[in-house]
Amino acid sequence: MxxxxxxxxxxxxxxxxxxxxxxxxxxxVPIETSVSRDLITEELLTDLSIDFRDISEVNKIITQDDETxxxxxxxxxxxxxxxxxxxxxxxxxxxxxxxxxxxxxxxxxxxxxxxxxxxxxxxxxxxxxxxPPKPNDPQRVLISLRLNQLRKQYNNPELSAQTNPQEIKRQVAEQIDEWLAVNAAEKQIxxxxxxxxxxxxxxxxxxxxxxxxxxxxxxxxxxxxxxxxxxxxxxxxxxxxxxxxxxxxxxxxxxxxxxxxxxxxxxxxxxxxxxxxxxxxxxxxx
Structure with a gap:
């Protein structure tokens, strides 16, 4: 016993x-190719700490592989x-x-x-x-990217003319709901x-x-x-x-x-x- x-x-x-x-x-979390390419491009252009002589560092940024x-x-x-x-x-x-x-x-x-x-x-x-840890932060990163894109679209006259502002607000509301769902799932685990x-x-x-x-x-x-x-x-x-x-x-x-x-x-x-x-x-x- x-x-x-x-x-x-x-x-x-x-x-x-x-x-x-x-x-x-x-x-x-899988990121759409277009979004991923934009993120990598922006990092390579704006991150002054990157040492382009360090091939392994540049490779990690481009391939997004940080586990090797x-x-x-x-x-x-x-x-x-x-x-x-x-x-x-x-x-x-x-x-x-x-x-x-x-x-x-x-x-x-x-x-x-x-x-x-x-x-x-x-x-x-x-x-x-x-x-408590934040295991669902990668999902929050994706939502933040979408919110950032929607904000740019909403505040850019040329882009906002192509999409109804009310439609942009609706999409923002969807991202808010998704964020809250991520919080709830994280809390549960x-x-x-x-x-x-x-x-x-x-x-x-x-x-x-x-x-x-x-x-x-x-x-x-x-x-x-x-x-x-x-x-x-x-x-x-x-x-x-x-x-x-x-x-x-x-x-x-x-x-x-x-x-x-x-x-x-x-x-x-x-x-x-x-x-x-x-x-x-x-x-x-x-």
Missing amino acids: LRLTAEKFHYQVMEAMTSVKEIYTLTN DKPPSEFEQELENLTAEYDTALEIFQNLENIDYGSSKIVARTAQPARCLTVKMLLLAKQIQSR IEESISKLVIAADTGRKLSKLIDDYANLNFEVIATRVTQIIGVTANLTGRDYSSVLTKMKTLESAINEDPTLRDFIREVSIKNRRTQLSQPKLCQEI
């Missing part, structure tokens, strides 16, 4: 991290490290039947990466909630990502508590608590975002009151502020 809970936690962590990667990735040989960002690397961290722990969880439960050191060592991931999921949810992070952190906290109490529980109690863990997290979805935010606050309070997890969240918070001088003693690979 403990192993199955650990595997469920692993699945939730992977699902949460996949959603986080999506909201921090700017997707390239691009190293992973620090944020992406951190996500990869999180994955590797718990993959190592999962191997131990999957062999729990062979562990000597009389050794508290082995149990604590088994739970260590899960506890570290638990607090990292919570802190990541808080970070996204307080400073960010809220869903935060929900998945909170779900994972909640499962991790309960898994940590279950491991702490394991030696003193019989099978029936463990089975009941595992069922409760899976049931509660299954009911927590992004459909009711206010409940997710409430859960995030209560979860943070519960972690800070937990004698085991409190040190983990303190260490990870210090590490995130980059003020820690020594090597972390808790959140490190086994």
Whole structure:
């Protein structure tokens, strides 16, 4: 039962991290050839920082390819490290039947990466909630280009004579509606990502508590608590975002009151502020 809970936690962590990667990735939106050519032409003519002796730089501008040989960002690397961290722990969880439960050191060592991931999921949810990314900015760029073209057309007597001003205003209204739709879609995927992070952190906290109490529980109690863990997290979805935010606050309070997890969240918070001088003693690979 403990192993199955650990595997469920692993699945939730992977699902949460996949959603986080999506909201921090700017997707390239296809631009009409004429619009794209105009943008490139204007950049080549007006951007004085371009070094035309740098062939690779000019090539990136003309081809609009900025991904070639691009190293992973620090944020992406951190996500990869999180994955590797718990993959190592999962191997131990999957062999729990062979562990000597009389050794508290082995149990604590088994739970260590899960506890570290638990607090990292919570802190990541808080970070996204307080400073949400803008994954849909490429779509906003396209709308801005269209609005700019419509403005030029509206204010240019020669162009406006060819198109009814009321028609231009109608097209502007369409772009406003599209912008609002982009905002709504972005808000939804960010809220869903935060929900998945909170779900994972909640499962991790309960898994940590279950491991702490394991030696003193019989099978029936463990089975009941595992069922409760899976049931509660299954009911927590992004459909009711206010409940997710409430859960995030209560979860943070519960972690800070937990004698085991409190040190983990303190260490990870210090590490995130980059003020820690020594090597972390808790959140490190086994």
